[in-house]
Amino acid sequence: MSTQTPLLTTPPMPLQTDPVASAVREGLSAQRKWLPAWLFYDAEGSRLFERITHLQEYYPTRTERAIFTGYADGIIDAAVRIGAEAHNGQQGSLRMLELGAGSASKTGILLDAAVRRQGTTEYLPIDVSATAMDEACRGIAVALHGVQVRPQVANYVTDTLSIPPHAGPTLALYIGSSIGNFGPEEAVAILRNLRAQLRAGDSLLLGTDLVKETAPLLAAYNDADGVTEAFNLNMLRRMNRELRASFDLASFRHRAVWNAVESRMEMHLESTRAQVVRIPSLGLSVSFAAGETIHTENSYKFTPRSIAALLDAAGFRTAETWNDERSWFAVTLAAIDSR
Numbered sequence: 001m002s003t004q005t006p007l008l009t010t011p012p013m014p015l016q017t018d019p020v021a022s023a024v025r026e027g028l029s030a031q032r033k034w035l036p037a038w039l040f041y042d043a044e045g046s047r048l049f050e051r052i053t054h055l056q057e058y059y060p061t062r063t064e065r066a067i068f069t070g071y072a073d074g075i076i077d078a079a080v081r082i083g084a085e086a087h088n089g090q091q092g093s094l095r096m097l098e099l100g101a102g103s104a105s106k107t108g109i110l111l112d113a114a115v116r117r118q119g120t121t122e123y124l125p126i127d128v129s130a131t132a133m134d135e136a137c138r139g140i141a142v143a144l145h146g147v148q149v150r151p152q153v154a155n156y157v158t159d160t161l162s163i164p165p166h167a168g169p170t171l172a173l174y175i176g177s178s179i180g181n182f183g184p185e186e187a188v189a190i191l192r193n194l195r196a197q198l199r200a201g202d203s204l205l206l207g208t209d210l211v212k213e214t215a216p217l218l219a220a221y222n223d224a225d226g227v228t229e230a231f232n233l234n235m236l237r238r239m240n241r242e243l244r245a246s247f248d249l250a251s252f253r254h255r256a257v258w259n260a261v262e263s264r265m266e267m268h269l270e271s272t273r274a275q276v277v278r279i280p281s282l283g284l285s286v287s288f289a290a291g292e293t294i295h296t297e298n299s300y301k302f303t304p305r306s307i308a309a310l311l312d313a314a315g316f317r318t319a320e321t322w323n324d325e326r327s328w329f330a331v332t333l334a335a336i337d338s339r
C-alpha cells in the first residue's frame with residue numbers, strides 16, 4: 001500500500017457537518033484508506049444488498065431465517081420471561097426495536113410470533129437508508145396485521161439513539177451479523193450505547209455469523225453473478241454522485257479476503273493502476289498506487305466464547321442461544337438484569 005497522503009488542492013474547507021463528507025474525508029486521508037460500511041447503503045446499495053440476501057452463495061440470511069422460523073415462539077417467550085422476572089410478573093406488552101433493520105423480512109417472523117402471543121405489538125426499526133425503511137414498512141403493512149410500525153431514519157454510529165419510553169419490555173434486535181462490521185472495541189461501544197437506552201427486563205437478540213471453513217466464506221463474498229462486486233463498487237458511484245468525486249469505476253476491482261488473524265472477511269476496492277482521484281466538494285485529491293486498496297468492510301466471524309465475551313463487556317447477561325444444524329450462525333438472547 002502507498003504511504004502517500006492526499007494533497008489539498010484548494011484551501012481547507014470549513015468543518016464538514018455532512019456525515020458522508022466527514023467519513024470520506026477521514027477514511028481517504030488515512031494512511032491505509034478505508035470507508036465505513038454504512039456508506040454502502042444509499043438507495044442502490046440497499047437494493048443490491050437485498051439481492052445479495054437471495055444469492056445461493058450468501059448463506060447468512062437464509063441460515064438466520066431458518067433459526068427464526070424454527071424458534072420464533074421460544075425467542076419471544078424467553079424475552080417476555082426476562083421482562084416478567086425483572087418486574088415481578090407486572091408488565092405491559094413486548095415491543096421490538098431494531099438497529100439496521102433493512103427490509104425487515106426476517107424480523108417479520110418474530111413480529112408474527114409476538115402478535116400471535118399478545119394480539120398486537122409495536123416495532124421501531126432504525127436504519128440509515130430511507131429506501132430500506134420504506135420497504136420494511138410496506139412489507140409489514142402487507143403481511144402483518146397488529147403491528148404498529150414507527151420507523152426512524154438514523155445512523156446508530158454517528159447519531160444519538162432516541163428511543164421513546166414504553167410500559168412493557170423491549171426486545172432490541174441486532175441481527176444479520178451487522179455487529180460483525182465493527183472491530184472489538186467499537187462493537188462493545190455500540191452495544192453499551194444501546195444498553196444505556198434500555199431498562200432492566202429488556203433484552204437484546206444478537207445474530208452473529210460463526211467461524212467456519214474458509215471456502216463458504218470466500219464464496220459468500222465473491223458470488224458468481226458479481227452482485228457483491230457491484231455492491232462494493234457502488235460506494236465509488238455514491239461518492240461521484242454526492243461529492244462530485246471522479247472515481248473511474250473501471251479502474252477499481254472488488255477483492256474479498258479471509259483474514260485469519262483477525263477472524264474476519266474483508267472487502268476492499270483495489271486500484272488497478274496508479275491514479276489520482278479528485279473530490280472537489282472536499283477540496284481533496286487522493287493518490288492511489290497500483291494495487292492499493294480502500295478497505296470498505298469487515299465481517300468478523302465469531303465463536304460462542306467471543307460472543308459471550310462481547311456481551312459481557314457490554315453489560316448484558318447471555319440468557320439463551322439458538323443455532324442452525326451446521327452451527328454456521330448463532331442467535332443469542334441477552335438480558336439486562338439491572339443498572
Ligand SMILES: C[S@@+](CC[C@H](N)C(=O)[O-])C[C@H]1O[C@@H](n2cnc3c(N)ncnc32)[C@H](O)[C@@H]1O
Binds near residue numbers: 037041104132154
Ligand atoms: C447487512 S444489512 C442487514 C439488514 C437486516 N438487519 C438483515 O438482517 O438482513 C445492514 C442494514 O443496516 C443498515 N445500516 C448499516 N449501518 C448502519 C448505521 N450505522 N446506522 C443505521 N443503519 C445502518 C443498512 O442500511 C442495512 O439496511
